Amino acid sequence: MRIVIAKPGLDGHDRGAKVVARALRDAGHEVIYTGLRRTPEQIVRTVLDEDADMLGLSSLSGAHAFLFPRVCQLLVEAGCTDVTVFGGGIIPLDERSLLFDSGMRAIFGPGTKMHEMSEFVDAVISRSSSNQPVGVGEGGDWVWSSGE
C-alpha cells in the first residue's frame, strides 16, 4: 500500500507520526511523509499526486475537530473518495464520532501497539478486495475497532 502520513496545522510534535511511518514501513508498505505544518489543501495535493491508497493524519494540538473533517471534505471534492483516512494523536473519545461521520475509518490514541496499525491496514486491504466500503467518500458505517 502507498500511505501518506501527514501533520496538518500548527503542531510541532511529530515523534508519533514518525514512529507510525516507521512501523508501516517495517510492515512492508511505502510510506510518504509530508513533514510538519501542512495545510489541508497541501495534504490533499500530496495524496492526489502520489496516488496514495491511505492517509494517516496526526494531531496533538487540539485542532483535529476542524482539520481532520476539512481534509476529508477536500479529498472527496478532489475525487479521492476511495482513499482510506485514519487519524491519531490526542483525540478525546467523545470527539471521535464527529470524525468518523466525516469519513475517517480509525482513530489511534496513545498506547496503540504498532502491530495494531498494520492489522488495520490489512483489514482495509481485505475489505477493499471484496468491494466493501473503506474510502473516505464511500459511505457505510465500518470503522476499525481493536481486536477485529
Add this chain to the structure above:
Amino acid sequence: MPKSLLEQAISGNRRSLAKLLTAVENGEVSRDSLKLSTRVADGSVIGVTGAPGVGKSCLIERLLSTWTSNGLKVAVIAVDPSSPLTGGALLGDRVRMESADDNPNVFVRSFAARNQPGGMPNAVVLAADVMRNCGYDIVLIETVGSGQSEIRVVSVADRIVLVEAPLRGDEVQAEKAGVMELADMIVVNKSDLDGSERAAANIISSLELTNNPPPVLLTSAKNSAGIDDLATQLRTLRAKPDAELARARERLLTAWDNALLSREDIDGVLDGLAGSENSAQEWVDKNLRW
C-alpha cells in the same frame, strides 16, 4: 483504459497522471500499450545524484521555484530506498520540496527503489517520458543518496548532475574514479559553508587532466547563491562527449537486470540461493548460457 488515462493526463488531469504513473511503476502498462515512441534524449530529463545529505532535495526545490517563475512546468521523480528485508519504504524527499504541494506547474512523484539494481527502478524511464508528454518541460530524477560508483542513473536520464558539498574528505576523494567521470555537470552545494571554494577547486583541478571537463558550479540552496546560473546552464547543458560507451553499458545492464528479475521462476531461484543449494555463480553458469 490506460490510453484514455494518458489522454486525460495530457489534458492536465493530475489524478489521471498520478494513476497512470502508478500503473507504470507496477509494470501494468508499457511503452507499446501507451503507444509512446522512444523519446529523443534532448537534455530535458536530468538526473540529480550525490551522497546523502549534500542537499539534492533542497537544490531541486530552488530549481523548481526558479524555473516555474520563468513559465516552465517541471516534474520530479524522487527515488528513495526500499527495505531489502520487508520491501517497505519511507519516502521523505517531498518534505524539503515545498513547491511540491502548492505550485500548479510542479508535479512531484516519490518512487521506492523496490530493490532494483543500482537503486534505480526501471519504470523511471517510462514515467519520465509520460511526464514529458503531459506538458512538463523538464523532468528531474533525484536518485537515492549514493556514494562513488552508483552510476545506474545514466541509463535513465539525458544529463547527469553530480551534487557535492564541502568537508566530504580530503582532496584525494576528488581524484578517485567513478560517477564524477560521467557527470555532465558538478555542483558544489553549501557554498555558504567554509571550505566550499576549496572543494570546488580540488574538483576542477582533478578534472583538468581529462578531456572535455564538465562545468563545476558553486551553489547554496540555503541562501540561493548560484541558483539562477545553475537553472540557466542546465537548460543548455551538453552531454559529456566521451561517456557514450559507459551510458550504453548502463542501459544494457539495466535491461539485463530487468529481464533477469522479471523471470517467472525468480522467487524459486532466490529461495534456492538463500538455502545454499548452489552458489549464484553456479546458477548463472548453468542457466544463463546463450
